[in-house]
Amino acid sequence: MMDKTASDTNPVQVGIEDGIGLITLDSPPVNALGQAVRQGLLDAITKLDADDAVKVVAIHGAGRMLSAGADIREFGQTPQAPGLPDVLDAIEASATPVIAVIHGVAMGGGLELALAAHARVGMAGAVLGLPEVTLGLLPGAGGTQRLPRLAPLDAAIGIITSGRKLPVEEAAELGLVDRMSAADTPRAAALAAARDVLAGDLATRRTGEIAITPDPAVLEAARTRLAQKRPALAAPLKALEAIAQSGRPIAEGLKAERALFLELMESPDRQGLIHAFQAERAVKRIPESDAEPRPIETAGVIGGGTMGVGIATALLQAGIPVTLIEMSAEGAETARGRIAGNLDGAVKRGKLSEEARAARLEMLTAEVGLDHLAQVDLVIEAVFEDMKVKTQIFRDLDRICKPGAVLGTNTSYLDVNEIAAVTSRPQDVIGLHFFSPAHVMRLLEVVVADKTADDVVATAFALAGRMKKVAVRSGVCDGFIGNRILAHYRKAADYMLEDGASFAQIDRALEAFGFAMGPFAVGDLAGLDIGWATRKRKAPDRPEAERYVEIADRICEQGWFGRKTGRGYYLYDDPKRPVPNPEAEAIVAAERERAGITPRDFTDEEIVARYMTAMISEAARVVGEGIALRPVDVDAVFLFGYGFPRHLGGPLNHADRIGAEALIDRIEDYAKDDPHYWQVPDLLRELAQSGRTFADLNADPNRE
The missing domain is CATH 3.90.226.10 (2-enoyl-CoA Hydratase; Chain A, domain 1)
Structure with missing residues (x-):
């Protein structure tokens, strides 16, 4: 006893x-x-x-x-x-x-x-x-x-x-x-x-x-x-x-x-790693935390491309039955096969048993036509980035889906308010920005539109938990948190490339700093055509004062889109050992000459300083505008979605190590050559004047 x-x-x-x-x-x-x-x-x-x-x-x-x-x-x-x-x-x-x-x-x-x-x-x-x-x-x-x-x-x-x-x-x-x-x-x-x-x-x-x-x-x-x-x-x-x-x-x-x-x-490593660990928990504190999530027992995914297949896989792995919609029976069957392949990969990695894999595949239905989504609790649209196509889909979903269904769009850049506005139920519309491959990458940006209901936001965070993803709340802007900041600091890499640094040196310097891959290697991996399409979309609104580097456009015009075409900035004859593409290097030299630029040398330290300062600058604006709730939300996005060095804790955690005043000095020095690009964010100046840090803002309850 x-x-x-x-x-x-x-x-x-x-x-x-x-x-x-x-x-x-x-x-x-x-x-x-x-x-x-x-x-x-x-x-x-x-x-x-x-x-x-x-x-x-x-x-x-x-x-x-x-x-x-x-x-x-x-x-x-x-x-x-x-x-x-x-x-x-x-x-x-x-x-x-x-x-x-x-x-x-x-x-x-x-x-x-x-x-x-x-x-x-x-x-x-x-x-x-x-x-x-x-x-x-x-x-x-x-x-x-x-x-x-x-x-x-x-x-x-x-x-x-x-x-x-x-x-x-x-x-x-x-x-x-x-x-x-x-x-x-x-x-x-x-x-x-x-x-x-x-x-x-x-x-x-x-x-x-x-x-x-x-x-x-x-x-x-x-x-x-x-x-x-x-x-x-x-x-x-x-x-x-x-x-x-x-x-x-x-x-x-x-x-x-x-x-x-x-x-x-x-040690500073310890501080950064602890911050990264705590960031995963901090981002769960959102204004909508008290709302009751809607039940999600079934889901629909529109689009059988790489992203749609990945999202469907992630939902199935979470135990949620999925109806995947494609434009043709052949496309639906192809998507089903790719999802089965993803589940096979999970078995090989020890993430699923053979029995669980078979059960998950039984939960998948691949169909043609949106009418099959009439009774699902959640729809995630994952077609290509075209506002006309997406808005037409949401008009149809508004007519087809049952009342209370959550309507999600997997857009990377487009205005979720505009998408929601074509429906009679904008409160049910939310951005769910997955990162590719969606069944592997942990980040999910939850994009809250002006009229998105609190319980829909809570539902998105609950769904992320079921999928074992890190959800970060974002407001609406072009690119949301991650891609907006990426679009800005990526220009800094292009400017250094045109001014004299090689793309291989830039990649090496940033990899030595702690990134898994440098920006040009990442571009080749993601597909250079994606960035090219975005640049063309945004071209009509590009300010006259903005410096525009055309090197990537010239490379894309050759049909070189990176790994998927076997060449981009690098050659992929041996995918495990890419080497710089001499013809891309020749394009760089020709574009420098066309722009009248005399190349200069860059140290690795200067490459890292400019790249990180550009990243931090735009991140500060994202927080200052309220697109991100707190600095730690930006840190989480980059830690879990963009390969930011974990021991540095995220860009704004790293910014506190540099100090607001030192960052302002850098920006003002760089601005001597390009005052349009290098501008001091208001929030950064406020921190310098008050003696506060980004960490102080994380602890401010008024920012939630």
């Missing part, structure tokens, strides 16, 4: 059954190791270890998991005592054997808790990991000292320095888990394992007492590999430095680990 000595409301519950002490973490939803849980754990292990009636202690989690690790509410704060290292040291030092049941999730401090136990039992489906490096830190509660004592050194290095998640079965093979349990519940697994310890069928030992000698050759090879990564971040190298100390007595190794952990706490 369980003898509870703590209230059911306590985050850590303690009981004794037949000489077995049971410690249950019960702090929903993820059993985070906040101060109350840490104190409860310390009290529990102290109490049970002092009880002569208790012969073995078992720790498990209530609910879905052991523990997801640190309490995110403590991020950026000094944790209150007891610290997790002290709690785990007390667990390992216990004279009474302690076992941990790993179920659901054991991440970060949750895994470190298990490593401090004297034996570990795993349950099927559990996932383990030490993700601290993804936040600019290292495991600071013994992870770098205990994990290498249990797993082979090269495996331990890979797990710690990458932050990757590993299935419990792999953990068992590596020695992190002593045995797997087939028990029905974590509590049953805990009791069974404890009884095995008492019977002598499950051996226990203190992890810190395992003596190892880390191989210097393995450490050096890892150090070389990590140093060559771009961007070269501090956390993985510091983590490796800590791992190298695991051959010392555990107390000395833990002391070294702690010192390195505290060094990283002060």
Whole structure:
């Protein structure tokens, strides 16, 4: 019989059954190791270890998991005592054997808790990991000292320095888990394992007492590999430095680990990565949060091109039945085949089982004609960017769709107010800007038109959650948040190209800064014809004072659209190793001569400074105009949709590092040559005058 000595409301519950002490973490939803849980754990292990009636202690989690690790509410704060290292040291030092049941999730401090136990039992489906490096830190509660004592050194290095998640079965093979349990519940697994310890069928030992000698050759090879990564971040190298100390007595190794952990706490990488982590949660705070989402049980997608197929795939993966509409039966069948291919890819990546893939495909109907959408709860139009085509579709949807259906447009640039205005129900119309490939990319810009109803906005955010996407609220303007800013700073790259930098140098400089790809490589990947069409659309409204670079137009006129045509700025004879296109370089030289420009040299530092200043300038205008609710919304768009370096936290987080006054000085200096393009945003000047930062605006409740 369980003898509870703590209230059911306590985050850590303690009981004794037949000489077995049971410690249950019960702090929903993820059993985070906040101060109350840490104190409860310390009290529990102290109490049970002092009880002569208790012969073995078992720790498990209530609910879905052991523990997801640190309490995110403590991020950026000094944790209150007891610290997790002290709690785990007390667990390992216990004279009474302690076992941990790993179920659901054991991440970060949750895994470190298990490593401090004297034996570990795993349950099927559990996932383990030490993700601290993804936040600019290292495991600071013994992870770098205990994990290498249990797993082979090269495996331990890979797990710690990458932050990757590993299935419990792999953990068992590596020695992190002593045995797997087939028990029905974590509590049953805990009791069974404890009884095995008492019977002598499950051996226990203190992890810190395992003596190892880390191989210097393995450490050096890892150090070389990590140093060559771009961007070269501090956390993985510091983590490796800590791992190298695991051959010392555990107390000395833990002391070294702690010192390195505290060094990283002060690093700019850590600040940026924490900001990026928190951005995903911050963008959920919207003015429409209190509205009740409309139920979405079925959806329709119009268009079987790349975007429509990706959106349909994403909806199916979220468990939403989809009716896809194409212009012909052949087109509908082709789209169905491409969606099946996407689902096959999800199976290969381990995201879906074969059974789930078959079930998802059963939810798909591919048809011809909009009338098939009469009863769906949500429609997402995903045809090409043509206002006449889109408005005609929405006139038809207005007539066909049932009352209350949400009508979404996947436009990248066009005016959602104009699209909504052709319907008799503008309150039901919203922009849902997915990013390609839509079933992979996490960002979803939710574009709120003037008359969009609050519950439709709430529905879009709820839908994003079901699809495991990061939704960011945007107002209506040409390009919304991301593409509007992109259109501006992309000009800075074109100006530098025409003025003397090569497109390969610009790409290399920005990749070294931290972008996955430079702007010209990205253009080739996306298709140069897309930007060409946008430039032609906007040409009638281009100000006379704006400098216009025609290099990309000349390249497109040759029919070179990038990867899909085998050439653009680069040649793709070997898609894995593109090389600069000599004929594109010749076009650059000819356009410089036509424009009367004498090429000059650019340093990589100047390339990065101009590119980032242009990005920050337009981002500040987007926030100042209210298109984005807060600076963090811009940061999230670029982190999750545009490959912005995560360790920098986003363009406006990075702007705070540079400082408003320094940015203004740059802009005013650049404006000497081009006063039309380089203009100081009003918001940036306001920040400089007030001494405030973009971070201060994120904390301002009036901006929501």
